Amino acid sequence: MDKIKVLFVDDDVTLGNIVTMALEDSGYEVHYQTSLTAIKPVIQELAPDIIVLDVEIGNKNGIDITPELKIIAPEIPILFVSSHVDASEVVKALNAGGVAYLKKPFEIEELTAYISRHTAAFHMQPMQIGRFTLNAEDNLLMKGEEVVKKLSVFESKLLKLLMLNMNKVVTREQIERELWEGGYANEQSLNNYIAKLRKYLSEDESLDLITIPKVGYKLSQN
Known part of the structure; x- marks a missing residue:
């Protein structure tokens, strides 16, 4: 990518x-x-x-x-x-x-x-990760021609942020700053979004969405 x-x-x-x-x-x-x-x-x-x-x-x-x-x-x-x-x-x-x-x-x-x-x-261009393609313009997570999931706007933004920082830790502070525009991110709400993305990506075993306790998250590919 x-x-x-x-x-x-x-x-x-x-x-x-x-x-x-x-x-x-x-x-x-x-x-x-x-x-x-x-x-x-x-x-x-x-x-x-x-x-x-x-x-x-x-x-x-x-x-x-x-x-x-x-x-x-x-x-x-x-x-x-x-x-x-x-x-x-x-x-x-x-x-x-x-x-x-x-x-x-x-x-x-x-x-x-x-x-x-x-x-x-740039962010509107399709982004490739493993077997998936994120169509950012329509918030669609694709696998080939198949629509895996129609993402919410926030899910799409969060996945893009993780993809742009592939194999790097994205801190909670960074997510709050870039996606909540500096506001406070509800911890449980963010955990729920991460859990949903982890579920969507589970069809590709080479991908791993890791929680770094008290720090943030990392999307990696084996």
């Missing part, structure tokens, strides 16, 4: 490494670079799902190069990050083609929320 690909360009190496590790831990594939050098061929070869672009990169400006990037990749959303909070700079960035302008310092959760919002089309 393909991961969402993020091209992250920022000349702050410390921040870049922290953000890269955090995004990878959240299930993204990240290509990080510290300059705009060869940015066009990188975009064409990598075909990222989103570009996270610093405004000031060395002596260059990410906003100024955006129109050129939009010519070669008009469909790829560009999310600007910057410590500059001047309104005119934000307007300039959005007029250049940016989808949003995130002000530094920012929380990783805030960044991932923007990435998730602007790569929503």
